[in-house]
Amino acid sequence: MKISGKFVYIKKISLKDALFIYKLRIDKLNSFFLHNPPKSINAQKNWIRNNIKNKKASDFVIIEKKYNKKIGTIALNNIDKNSAEWGRWISTGNSVQNIESVVLLLKYGFKKLQLKKIYSLTNANNKKVVNFHKNSNANYNGIIKSFFNIKNKKIDAVKYSFNKENFKKFEKKFIFMTQLVRL
Amino acid sequence: MKNSLKQNIIKKISKILKLKTYKQLGKIKRSQYDVWDSLVHLHILFTIEKNIKKKIQGSKLNKISNGADIIKLLNENIR
Numbered sequence: 001m002k003i004s005g006k007f008v009y010i011k012k013i014s015l016k017d018a019l020f021i022y023k024l025r026i027d028k029l030n031s032f033f034l035h036n037p038p039k040s041i042n043a044q045k046n047w048i049r050n051n052i053k054n055k056k057a058s059d060f061v062i063i064e065k066k067y068n069k070k071i072g073t074i075a076l077n078n079i080d081k082n083s084a085e086w087g088r089w090i091s092t093g094n095s096v097q098n099i100e101s102v103v104l105l106l107k108y109g110f111k112k113l114q115l116k117k118i119y120s121l122t123n124a125n126n127k128k129v130v131n132f133h134k135n136s137n138a139n140y141n142g143i144i145k146s147f148f149n150i151k152n153k154k155i156d157a158v159k160y161s162f163n164k165e166n167f168k169k170f171e172k173k174f175i176f177m178t179q180l181v182r183l
Numbered sequence: 184m185k186n187s188l189k190q191n192i193i194k195k196i197s198k199i200l201k202l203k204t205y206k207q208l209g210k211i212k213r214s215q216y217d218v219w220d221s222l223v224h225l226h227i228l229f230t231i232e233k234n235i236k237k238k239i240q241g242s243k244l245n246k247i248s249n250g251a252d253i254i255k256l257l258n259e260n261i262r
Contacts, residue, residue, distance in 0.1 A: 094245050095221035095228070127217035135222040177229040181244065 003060075003108050005100045006178065008093065010060035010074060010108075013052070017061050018045045020070045024090050036151065056080070058108070062091055062101040071097060074105050076118070083117040084109055089129075096178055102136075103174050106167050119161035123148055133160035137170045189261050192234045196253060199226050208250035227253065235260050 002011045013021070022044040025037040038044040051059055059075040072091030076084040086105055091098040109115045122129050124143065134140070138160035147157035162170070190205075197205040201218050213219045228244050231253070237260055247253060 095224040098221045099225060128220045131217055132220040132222055135220060174225075177225050180232050181225065181228040 003104045004065075005104050006065075007100050008065055008071070008097045008104070009063050010101055010104050011063065013048055013059045013061050013073070015045055015048055017070070018048055020061065021048070021073055024073065024092070059088060060101075060105065062093065062097070064093055064097060072101065074101050076105060076109055076113075079113065079115075082115060083119065084113070084115055086118050086120050087122075096181065099174055100178075103171050106162055107171070110162075110164050110167055117161050117163055118167070119159055121147060121157040121159055123150065124156040124158050130158050133158070136160075136162075137166045137173070138162050139166065188234065189257050192231060192257060192261075193254070195230050195234070196227050199223060199230065200250075209254055210250060212249040214248065231256065 002009055018041055022038060022041050025044075038047060048059075051057055056079045057075060057077040058079065059073065059077075061070050062072040062074055063069065064071050071093040073088055074086070074091065075088040076086050077088070078085045086102070086109070089102070091101055093101075106118055109118045119141065120133055120138070121144065122133060124130065139162070141159035141161055144157040144159060146154035148155040193205050193208055197208050200208070200211070200216070200223065202208060202211070211219070213224070224247075228247075231244075232239060235257070239256065239260065243256060247256065
């Protein structure tokens with residue numbers, strides 16, 4: 001399955017993406033705020049195999065349209081009837097490509113899955129991503145103490161959520177700004 | 184006139200970046216400044232293009248990684 005935007009498209013992950021995702025996750029710069037990366041490509045492949053069977057998750061690879069090049073990952077997980085969590089967002093594209101990947105994922109969640117709420121739980125130390133949520137029109141839902149256990153450290157999570165209405169505002173703002181700026 | 188346009192854009196960008204004074208702009212780096220996320224970056228690019236009313240090459244916009252790059256870009260495009 002492929003969901004296409006103006007600058008990027010997102011497609012469901014497959015075993016063919018194992019090497020790309022593995023490299024992305026072991027990159028020191030990308031993995032600073034993440035859980036421990038997989039120990040090998042085979043471990044990554046096993047994770048993908050299990051993930052494909054998991055009906056509560058939809059993981060995507062982000063692909064730059066111009067060069068058909070993979071630039072990152074993004075996902076919905078803990079999917080239930082009305083809500084899901086969005087995350088596993090690692091994107092090495094430019095600002096426009098990174099933001100559009102979020103727009104496409106949320107569109108998939110609200111339109112295709114008919115969700116009512118899509119929330120994010122971000123490592124509180126990842127200030128840049130916390131600021132992204134703050135600036136995106138998402139609702140602030142508070143801090144969950146010691147939510148993450150990353151590299152044996154308890155870390156707080158910051159929760160933000162989108163409903164259909166504030167997502168539409170976010171999407172509209174993105175479309176408006178990218179009409180002028182073309183990267 | 185051109186200098187005031189440049190100053191005006193710098194002030195707008197400083198406000199977007201929540202800087203206390205516009206003079207700080209030349210000193211900040213995107214990688215080290217948490218306020219400068221991808222949405223803020225897009226807002227900055229939008230502000231530049233909207234105000235100078237000129238298309239800037241995508242490759243030049245992509246290279247902006249600090250405040251000094253913004254000032255340089257404005258100097259090159261507002262003459």
